[in-house]
Amino acid sequence: MKGVSLKGTITKNKLTIFSCVAIVIIVSIVLYYLYNLKFNELAIPIKDIYAPGDGRFSIAVVKMIIDGAWSFLVPFSPHLNAPFHFQMYDFPLPFFSNFVYIKFLSIFSSDSVVVFNLYYISTYFLNAFTMFWVLRRLRVNVYLAISIGILFTFLPFHFWRLPHTFYSGYCFIPLWIYYLLLLTNKKPLFFKKKVGESKYSFDWSKRNIIIILVMLISSTWNFYYTFFFTFLIGFTLLSNFVYRNSKYHILSTLIFLSLAVAPFAGNMLPYKAYEIENGKNYQVGQRDPISSETLGLTVATLVFPVIDHRVEILKKLSNNYAYKSLLFNESNDATLGLFGAIGFAILIFSIFFYSLLPRILSRLSQLNLFVLLFSTVGGFGVVFAYVITPQIRALNRISMFIAAMSFIAIAVVLNKYINKTGNKKQAVFMALSFFILCFGVFDLVSTKMNLEPVDKFKTEYLSDKNFIQQIESKFDVSSQKISIAQYPYLSFPENPGIHTMGNYEQFQGYLHSDKLYWSFGAIKGRPADIWWKGLNEKSIEEQIQTLQQAGFSGIMINRNGYQDNAKGLENKLIQLLGAKPMISENKIVSFFRLYPTSNEIRFSRIAFNSFYEWEGEPGKFRWAGDNANISLFNDQGSSKTNNISFTLGTLRDRSMVIKLNEEVLESFEIKRGESTQHTFNLKLNPGQNILKFETMEPARSPGGADNRKLAFSVGEFVYD
Structure with missing residues (x-):
């Protein structure tokens, strides 16, 4: 009986090995002949995966996992979202x-x-x-x-x-x-x-x-x-x-x-x-x-x-x-x-x-x-x-x-x-x-199923790779932290892109460099996003000054993001910096060198956390969800005083406690359909200060087509 059992096991194992080998061979043949997969071109992105969309984002996530020790828990990279940190x-x-x-x-x-x-x-x-x-x-x-x-x-x-x-x-x-x-x-x-x-x-x-x-x-x-x-x-x-x-x-x-x-x-x-x-x-x-x-x-x-x-x-x-x-x-x-x-x-x-x-x-x-x-x-x-x-x-x-x-x-x-x-x-x-x-x-397998690299994106990939390596060769990356600002500014994730520039196109710098630090990757609604939006409201002269103060060593421009192919911006930078840009082989990306003066980051004065976006003009009206708070930044070395005023509203009756750095400023009740006015003279400590809005009533959906979870509203917001 034991001999029969052993013989049966050996036969079963041989059959399993045969089956696995058969599957490997057949799948490989189908991939090669029907999908046109080039097994000798694995260093080139397959099909159109390098297109400036979700595919390029997926490659970036793979790079984060490869480079980061524990990035398979939460993908991150210190080489994105400069001068801040990128986390998902x-x-x-x-x-x-x-x-x-x-x-x-x-x-x-x-x-x-x-x-x-x-x-x-x-x-x-x-x-x-x-x-x-x-x-x-x-x-x-x-x-x-x-x-x-x-x-x-x-x-x-x-x-x-x-x-x-x-x-x-x-x-x-x-x-x-x-x-x-x-x-x-x-x-x-x-x-x-x-x-x-x-x-x-x-x-x-x-x-x-x-x-x-x-x-x-x-x-x-x-x-x-x-x-x-x-x-x-x-x-x-x-x-x-x-x-x-x-x-x-x-x-x-x-x-x-x-x-x-x-x-x-x-x-x-x-x-x-x-x-x-x-x-x-x-x-x-x-x-x-x-x-x-x-x-x-x-x-x-x-x-x-x-x-x-x-x-x-x-x-x-x-x-x-x-x-x-x-x-x-x-x-x-x-x-x-x-x-x-x-x-x-x-x-x-x-x-x-x-x-x-x-x-x-x-x-x-x-x-x-x-x-x-x-x-x-x-x-x-x-x-x-x-x-x-x-x-x-x-x-x-x-x-x-x-x-x-x-x-x-x-x-x-x-x-x-x-x-x-x-x-x-x-x-x-x-x-x-x-x-x-x-x-x-x-x-x-349809006629459109082809994994061979698309020529357009293969050319773009190789052009980007050569260009980024040229940029990296201009710096001593072994002893200096080299940060590159990417223009035009686009927050992350899921933005529609700008002009013909795709939403994840600016991952190109990160994908082709292990030593440089790139500005792309500011999360929408977080302090980094607010900082960049504030920077873009300034004149180009002020932007360059701020970037150099923040430690940036260059600006990389994606011309796809501009209706005039970035001619206006590049001409201003040529006049301001007194130098012409480096230009990639495919003429899509250009680079200007900057000379950092410090590593000082001046935060935007204010950031809203757990709030929905403004409805209408900024400061006019916006809804808050659960655990909403406002970050107030003091970039001075000592305490300072700022005035703040706003109105609060709610969809249902609720109690509210407003705190600054855990110190109670006011406790009150808000009635549905009513608006309450609040004005404070705030003493801000150096760095970040948190203005909290604590309420026991959870956020709820207003019903109908609006599925947002709304707790209370802030309106007529003034901060000076």
């Missing part, structure tokens, strides 16, 4: 394990572009491997599992998520679906009962330990996917309560839920701690709940052919729908392909024939229906956005859960019926799997 607390990126994986890839290269390319390419293999593993656990034939796994990784969603790079690795989703199936088995997942005993005990089996470890890692891989997964766990909890009515099934599901939520909550902890300490930044990352409608999922997208299909008649069908749709956006990337659509149809019809089908299809059909009702246009996800929070808006991204369930469904059905063909079943499996693989890839 106001724009959370809770991708902890994703970032750890990127850090691991940096072992092979310190070049951010190389690591970025390796990361994205590796997701094609990871997605295929995990789907293959799940299908094999479900006893699907090895050839069929290989072909379905490869189709799963070449879904159009994968290719078009390139700019949103951290969504391309959806490798954990098949595992999650498999674990949800285990939760509804007759035996509770995390508990066991010995023969002859009536009580259950926790099952510390090797399988469960692996599940726990996978959950701890995967729950911080991608917050969107974790959010969707949490909802599915909740649905499974309800299902176990109704159908199993066993406390051990319910307890297993609750343990599973905690394994998904707790690590994610830990990942969000640094962001929330910063928010509590510094106030919520209502100028960053605020979402409109209607976006959940416009970025929702449509059934037509799931079942229609891929846009720009290789077959003309199918191309006309899909393009005619997609380009005329009122919802033409990233939701059009959710195409499942022919075989995925068949699997999806199987799950839909399984709802109506629940008792006649294998249990696995019944479970998958329930999960699929729940996902569909939640994510579809006008579905419960939109209700969630309006009633709970609109921060999870791109509901179409749940399509990868539908894809995983659909591919599992068609694989299980085919496996069941081919196994009934008798002695010829292996030949049938091989022939059908080969057909599914070839036709499926042909069906999914």
Whole structure:
């Protein structure tokens, strides 16, 4: 018996190795021949990823992770937001394990572009491997599992998520679906009962330990996917309560839920701690709940052919729908392909024939229906956005859960019926799997899916690289801190850009230098943003003087940000500095050298924290959220006195305490619909002073289309 077991294990291991090698070879061939991926050009950004949008931002995040010791907790860099510090607390990126994986890839290269390319390419293999593993656990034939796994990784969603790079690795989703199936088995997942005993005990089996470890890692891989997964766990909890009515099934599901939520909550902890300490930044990352409608999922997208299909008649069908749709956006990337659509149809019809089908299809059909009702246009996800929070808006991204369930469904059905063909079943499996693989890839990979570097952005990348290196060579970066001001000023993140300059185009300096310090990266609404906006209101002569006092050694101008191609600004600087600029090869960027006189930063006198933007003229009227305060800066070496006056209003009756540096200035009541006048003569200490507005009543939404959380309003603001 032992010999047979050993022989079986060896055979199984050989089959696994064969399968993995086959997947690697086939995926590589598809990437090379159909996607035109140049494996020998990994030092050049693939496709158009260097375009001045989310792709360039993603490369910058990769560089932060490579350069920073603990930047996979909260991405940061001392080389951005000069003369301040760049941190991402106001724009959370809770991708902890994703970032750890990127850090691991940096072992092979310190070049951010190389690591970025390796990361994205590796997701094609990871997605295929995990789907293959799940299908094999479900006893699907090895050839069929290989072909379905490869189709799963070449879904159009994968290719078009390139700019949103951290969504391309959806490798954990098949595992999650498999674990949800285990939760509804007759035996509770995390508990066991010995023969002859009536009580259950926790099952510390090797399988469960692996599940726990996978959950701890995967729950911080991608917050969107974790959010969707949490909802599915909740649905499974309800299902176990109704159908199993066993406390051990319910307890297993609750343990599973905690394994998904707790690590994610830990990942969000640094962001929330910063928010509590510094106030919520209502100028960053605020979402409109209607976006959940416009970025929702449509059934037509799931079942229609891929846009720009290789077959003309199918191309006309899909393009005619997609380009005329009122919802033409990233939701059009959710195409499942022919075989995925068949699997999806199987799950839909399984709802109506629940008792006649294998249990696995019944479970998958329930999960699929729940996902569909939640994510579809006008579905419960939109209700969630309006009633709970609109921060999870791109509901179409749940399509990868539908894809995983659909591919599992068609694989299980085919496996069941081919196994009934008798002695010829292996030949049938091989022939059908080969057909599914070839036709499926042909069906999914459109004519527009090409990973070869776009010439325009390849030229821009090389031009920027050479130019930044020329700038760096002008300075002794080993003994001096060299700061470069970038013009025109653009705050971070999610700005629409200026003229033809993209919102993240100014990451170019940071991406091509390890020694220089760049001004781009001032977070909207924070003191650095206010400082730069105040600087831009001054004359160019005053700006140069202030920059040199703040320690800047140069100005880099992006001509795309000016209607006149920056001719007016450059002419003024030539006259003022008495020197002509350096100009990049592609004529887009120019550079003027400055000579710093000190490292003194004069803060703007005032900064509003946890406030929404001014409505109308600055000082006229604005709303505050929870924990609102005003930072008042005194740049003198001794105390000084300033006068401040403003009116306060509220949507509901509330008590209020105003404090300066924790010293109470006034306590009072505000009535709804009334306005109160307040005037103070403030004694400011050197440095930063905090004027707090404390109230016990939380901020609330006014209702209707306005989803902001409003506590009180400030108007007629005067500070001198």
